[in-house]
């Protein structure tokens with residue numbers, strides 16, 4: 334077992350390059366979901382602190398040490414942060430697991446991804462220097478033009494608890510690469526590693542105010558950020574209802590938002606797959622990785638009828654093999670869900686499915702051997718119909734629901750039978766069929782013969798109620814740029830639109 338005695342640092346808000354006590358001095362307890370124990374606390378920001386942080390961010394943009402940097406200069410900061418994250422990887426990963434219940438293996442992988450994301454956007458920041466000013470040919474003798482890509486300004490980044498540091502970095506790295514000054518508001522359920530990012534920024538000497546970190550409750554800290562008149566954009570990842578509130582607040586000021594909001598993604602398995610075990614493992618990974626707390630989790634299995642019984646048999650055998658334990662134990666593959674609230678919510682979804690007539694094929698309860706902690710067994714639910722809650726609503730827990738199909742048309746209809754549109758997976762060795770599904774799936778992310786692999790280079794986001802806008806890739810950077818056209822009149826001739834007074 335990893336060292337669970339890693340001390341939990343007691344931090345303040347990170348504003349203007351310094352640790353600063355919240356104006357109202359409130360703090361929120363940190364709960365370890367594996368033990369239900371309070372292991373520390375985080376500062377709770379309110380509107381007063383948001384004002385101070387926005388001011389610090391605006392100052393940073395006005396100062397040469399941040400506001401006049403080239404992409405290449407900012408890339409140096411991003412690379413220094415990446416190196417620090419790797420240097421502190423083992424402590425950061427342990428803190429992430431203690432705070433969120435994520436398995437240590439997954440937390441460590443997240444820290445590699447965090448460093449990789451900073452490195453990736455360091456490259457894009459450098460490349461931005463040659464793209465900063467693009468001449469545009471107007472086919473005109475009288476006008477000359479160019480287009481500038483500039484930092485958008487002060488941006489608010491509101492992020493969830495399921496990948497606490499990684500989801501923050503998907504926004505922080507491109508925002509800093511673009512030259513924005515950012516205010517990060519992580520989830521109150523898991524903020525430790527985001528506060529440690531503040532310490533890293535201090536250590537590497539990131540110019541003050543370029544990144545500010547405000548922990549606190551959603552309505553008290555996130556709300557004032559979303560409605561702040563001097564915040565130029567909000568980028569949000571989290572639940573649909575909160576996304577809707579943020580969009581409403583931002584709409585009052587016509588503030589742009591990008592929203593990445595959950596899903597109910599399908600995985601369609603065809604009878605032509607060569608290997609049931611390979612497909613079964615991807616299906617498992619698609620719903621039980623991170624204990625199912627993944628916005629893109631493929632939580633609806635749609636399997637061809639003639640292989641359904643064989644496939645479900647394999648799936649059950651694989652599921653029985655998942656080690657459920659304290660997330661710091663070696664080989665743990667399923668930890669607790671993040672909080673008491675999430676635990677109650679997941680169990681309620683399961684009991685509602687039962688009362689609506691579905692069958693709990695496996696799991697559905699707390700594991701016998703774990704008396705404390707917010708643990709839920711990996712759960713597979715069959716005899717599901719499309720009017721059931723379990724088919725329609727995002728559980729955000731280790732719960733897979735299953736339906737069978739006969740024809741391709743039926744599979745597509747089932748796959749798209751959702752208000753969400755984030756991800757979708759198809760498992761088949763028929764290349765043409767996979768192409769047909771790629772076109773038919775109404776989502777922003779398509780996985781063929783896999784589920785969940787994610788790369789910094791690729792756009793991440795959805796359609797329908799899964800939101801709009803894209804994180805990652807060049808699209809992630811564009812989120813934080815203002816496109817400015819500059820047009821110059823170069824002719825010596827007058828405009829000659831009005832009657833000239835000199836001719837009176």
Ligand SMILES: NC(=O)C1=CN([C@@H]2O[C@H](COP(=O)(O)OP(=O)(O)OC[C@H]3O[C@@H](n4cnc5c(N)ncnc54)[C@H](O)[C@@H]3O)[C@@H](O)[C@H]2O)C=CC1
Nearest residue numbers: 492493519520550551552555556571572575594595628729
């Ligand atoms: N799509 C995704 O990646 C995620 C989906 N969820 C889903 O959402 C459900 C609820 O989880 P929560 O932690 O409550 O998610 P949430 O969407 O409420 O929280 C996400 C972030 O928004 C902030 N927030 C909350 N209310 C706000 C407001 N009025 N104004 C501004 N910011 C606000 C939170 O403090 C947090 O930083 C989960 O059970 C899960 O189903 C949760 C986290 C991530």
Ligand SMILES: C[N+](C)(C)CCCC(=O)O
Nearest residue numbers: 495626627628629785787
């Ligand atoms: C793809 N993965 C699992 C690394 C990240 C998913 C992001 C999310 O849940 O919002």
Ligand code: NA
Nearest residue numbers: 364432433522
């Ligand atoms: Na926690």
